[in-house]
Amino acid sequence: MIDKNIVWHEHKLTTKERAFVKNQKPLLLWFTGLSASGKSTIANALELELYNLKKHTYLLDGDNIRLGLNKELTFSDEDRVENIRRIGEVGKLFVDAGLIVLSAFISPFRSDREIVSNLFEKDTFIEIFVDTPLALCEKRDPKGLYEKARKGEIANFTGIDSPYESPLSPSIHLKTDGESIEDNVRKVISYLEEKGYLSD
Numbered sequence: 679m680i681d682k683n684i685v686w687h688e689h690k691l692t693t694k695e696r697a698f699v700k701n702q703k704p705l706l707l708w709f710t711g712l713s714a715s716g717k718s719t720i721a722n723a724l725e726l727e728l729y730n731l732k733k734h735t736y737l738l739d740g741d742n743i744r745l746g747l748n749k750e751l752t753f754s755d756e757d758r759v760e761n762i763r764r765i766g767e768v769g770k771l772f773v774d775a776g777l778i779v780l781s782a783f784i785s786p787f788r789s790d791r792e793i794v795s796n797l798f799e800k801d802t803f804i805e806i807f808v809d810t811p812l813a814l815c816e817k818r819d820p821k822g823l824y825e826k827a828r829k830g831e832i833a834n835f836t837g838i839d840s841p842y843e844s845p846l847s848p849s850i851h852l853k854t855d856g857e858s859i860e861d862n863v864r865k866v867i868s869y870l871e872e873k874g875y876l877s878d
């Protein structure tokens with residue numbers, strides 16, 4: 679519940695001005711996909727590429743947020759909703775600061791991603807679907823989590839005993855079976871260039 683005595687305080691400096699000194703258009707690049715689909719890997723490589731283009735960025739990453747800001751949240755449906763809600767709000771503040779924000783969270787529920795997208799101006803939220811088949815994610819299993827989930831040692835694991843709802847019309851659709859990390863970074867950069875996001 680929001681206290682009715684609390685009102686949004688308008689800042690003297692606006693998003694536009696904060697972005698102007700950074701020579702960029704702020705936006706949120708929201709990666710979604712199964713665990714081990716490649717969200718973090720691609721987002722990290724993309725952030726490096728944006729840095730080389732002299733863009734000011736910040737990467738919000740699932741595990742890091744769960745180790746700090748959201749450390750009390752579990753993987754229950756209810757806490758997953760709260761996890762994504764907070765990340766959306768943090769993303770919004772960082773975009774307001776004039777940054778290009780990359781976020782790498784499974785964010786399995788369509789409704790949650792929609793709630794986050796509704797926090798943003800139409801052109802500042804870009805949904806990127808990292809569409810890797812479950813079988814390949816499970817084969818990669820870089821953290822051994824699928825193995826644990828199959829043994830019943832982890833409950834509510836997305837793709838195993840918790841659902842993943844694929845985006846219906848993502849801004850960018852990436853595949854990682856056959857397309858390399860570099861291919862996917864290029865694809866995102868091309869999209870951003872075509873839409874004029876990277877011009878000053």
Ligand code: ADP
Nearest residue numbers: 713714715716717718719818820854857858859
């Ligand atoms: P997520 O953030 O979605 O949980 P990660 O990026 O942590 O996934 O893990 C993906 C794993 O898949 C990494 O070990 C990465 O090296 C590997 N991988 C293999 N091919 C690709 C690719 N084309 N794109 C992204 N990751 C890939």
